[in-house]
Amino acid sequence: MTALLTIDDVSVHAGAQRIVAPTSLALDAGRPLTIVGETGSGKSLLAQAIVGNLPAGLDARGRIAIGDLTEEAEATGRRSLWGHAITVLPQEPWLSLDPTMRARGQVEETHRFVAGRPAREAGRAATADLASVGLGDATARYPFELSGGMAQRLAFVAAKAGGAPIVVADEPTKGLDAARVGEVVDLLRKGFESGGGLLTITHDLDVARRLGGDVAIMWKGEIVECGRAETVLSAPEHPYTRTLLAADPRQWRRRATDAAGAARGGDAVLELRGVAVSRGGRRLFADLSFGLRPGEIVGLTGPSGCGKSTLGDAVLGLVPPDAGTVRRAAGLPPVAFQKLYQDPVLAFPPRRRLRRTLADLAARHRLDERRIDELMQRLRLHPSLLDRTPGEVSGGELQRFSLLRVLLLKPALIVADEPSSRLDLVTQKEMIELIVEAADRDGCAILLVTHDEALADAVCGQRIRLGDPS
Template sequence: MIPFLQADAVTVHAGSQRIVLPTSFTLEPGRPFTIVGETGSGKSLLAQALVGNLPDGLSAGGRVRIGDLAEDASAATRRALWGRGITVLPQEPWLSLDPTMRALPQVAETHRFVAGREDAEAYGAAGRDLADLGLGEALARYPFQLSGGMAQRLAFAAARAGGAPIVVADEPTKGLDAARVGDVVALLQKGLEAGGALLTITHDLEVARRLGGDVAIMLRGEIVEQGPAETVLAAPSHAYTRTLLAAEPRNWPRRPRASAAGASTEPVLTFENVAASRGGRRLFSGQSFRLQPGEILGLTGPSGCGKSTLGDVALGLLRPDAGRVARRSGLAPAAFQKLYQDPVAAFPPRRTLRRTLADLVALHRLDAGRLPALMERLRLHPALLDRRPGQVSGGELQRFSLLRVLLLKPALVVADEPSSRLDLVTQKEMIELLVEAAAQDGCAILLVSHDEALVAAVSDQRIRLELEGAGSLAA
């Protein structure tokens, strides 16, 4: 049986610097292949090299064969197969969606122009695709009206609509709640059952477990362990793989609860019977809590239930429909900060990260001397400062988001899925930094996450929102 794709000693270079070491594997029909690795390890660059879509300034070496092509498939040959022969499910949905086009026509467009369907058939197929992904009520919404998880599912539907047999899924479940992760895994497996091939890039070991097949573990541009998923993830031979397994949130020790503040201490944030809507739909109501300095409040729930909306209400970015929201008096506006779920949208795209941080330091008269230590703690190489946001990985940009917030020493941080783009080891380090900020600086944190185990490990109190709007507060 001829492999759908064969990679032979594929490398990625930035000038004379080799970023991805020679990597070889095959994609067999019906058998998934998953690459797991830390943020910035080169796994996404490897995928881009395979499909012929490396960023400017980078070059690929080695050989890539697709199907029964007798000769080495050049990057131009692979690009000619986009949509029909090979498709990529993107890591950053905001960069792949048209902000001026509603959800239904975005997917219908692929059915029409790539798969060759007539208008009525294309729109019908697009509607079914979106309904299958739980987006039946979002057909007429623009991308900016969707939650991060909903935008990810929309991008998934648009990429898959062309019916390409080879799917390269780059972090396809990033930012999704557990139920939606299962839905996406099931959709990926459905393509395999039809005889397709699947290459998945992920930092989620549970996704690798569910997909099965073969797994490769990448560290600093090198595959350090490879084999059947049930072997690699149950009895790993490499120390780094064992470190990844230990870093899963379900294996974290439970954080001791923060000491209760005195009755005379003014809360940083107070909600009293708060209700809010978005897009004309009521998301939650009757929410009441007090968040004291140094406390962490964990907020969980399925995608689209209103987690990000509650955070926006907390910061005054959105007015509630009912109830009272109070933020601690006497604090400057910069004391209330947000870590965005999609950091791409939170950075000026044409400025280098160095310029953006320098502007922040100058505007708020901050201590620039704290930058090197924070960058080292977040494992951010100084060379990244001279790149623009689009020239670093999503995980690296998320860590720059945290660095920017910590420089301000805020009183309240609304952390909206702050680790959804990170591998397990880096996620643990990033959450530990948030916990340190709460403990050492008295910073209150509203932690929004789809990961129940992560929230349970670090939170002093918890809220779970449901899609129908009911929420519950628990210690």
């Protein structure tokens, strides 16, 4: 096979501290390479070192060869290859899309200014590209008018329009439901099946299986196991790889169905009767009825756009129903009904230290501030993290701070809206165990919104599926 990309003893450092150990890998034409690991393992930093766009304060060492160019990892010659020889599909499509530009213009711009095509030819190519990924009717839409899956497809064709044979995809399926994940995997496969190179960074084992080729498992900045995907993911040799596979929800021990809630009994915290809700002039669901008692966990699943998050908002009184009733238990203050957000970064003041944010919450609602330390221990959060801003902690740590903030208010009901969809498998398991603990220990009712059917099967008693044709 022809190696499109070769890295030789590439490492990443922050001053004297080594973050990623010396790593040697080759990416062959037509054979994908997937790097799998949990949050903070260093896999994205390795990819950034390869491309040549490490954050300020970090430096790379070793040698990198892309096509005919071979240079030291700290050199900058690779930047001249961006878009032409190597391109990046980032974790969040919104970060690579211009919010003020329509879909067709974003792809056309790459054809013109990266590939060097004349304006008319670039326009025709952009239209064809969008049609090829099912966006033929969305050429005039802005990014904010697209679903997550559609935005990811737009970002993909815009990135590929320059003709680069190597694609580096960093968590390309993060936060997408199963159907959208399949669409993205199919897009990625098109690139390498035609002789291109695909380097994927992911924490999703199913994505690694479906892409095939080779898999490298990364842990604490080091590749601990590498080989054919079917071998590594079915008969792992390293203990960490086995831990990673065991964290897959399909391997979890099933929770004793709402044992805590059944033992407590009592009145329902929440009851919906014949509820119908619309958004943007479209009916999302109708005639929906269910209840939630203390300690119960209800799983809410369904495809993107079916109304899962909107139902959660209706439960919390943020969206009025078109019909039916939503009854929350009498005598409870409004703060007893809380939401745990999918993306904790958007739920915290970005420039304020976490200690100040939590102290302000305690002061605003006259809470016992000493409970912060108690909850920090319970959620396995180191006290030093309180003096950091949200951007200075990992995604898993920030999501646990989100749960801490919610538990500080002693809620009767938590709407957990995709609370682990952006987390790696190991961190996801920890997060879901903490949510289950809130139900079992505190008697909190949980409405768990998730696109992961296996996860819902493992921890939920009652199940509600929206958008289910049956």
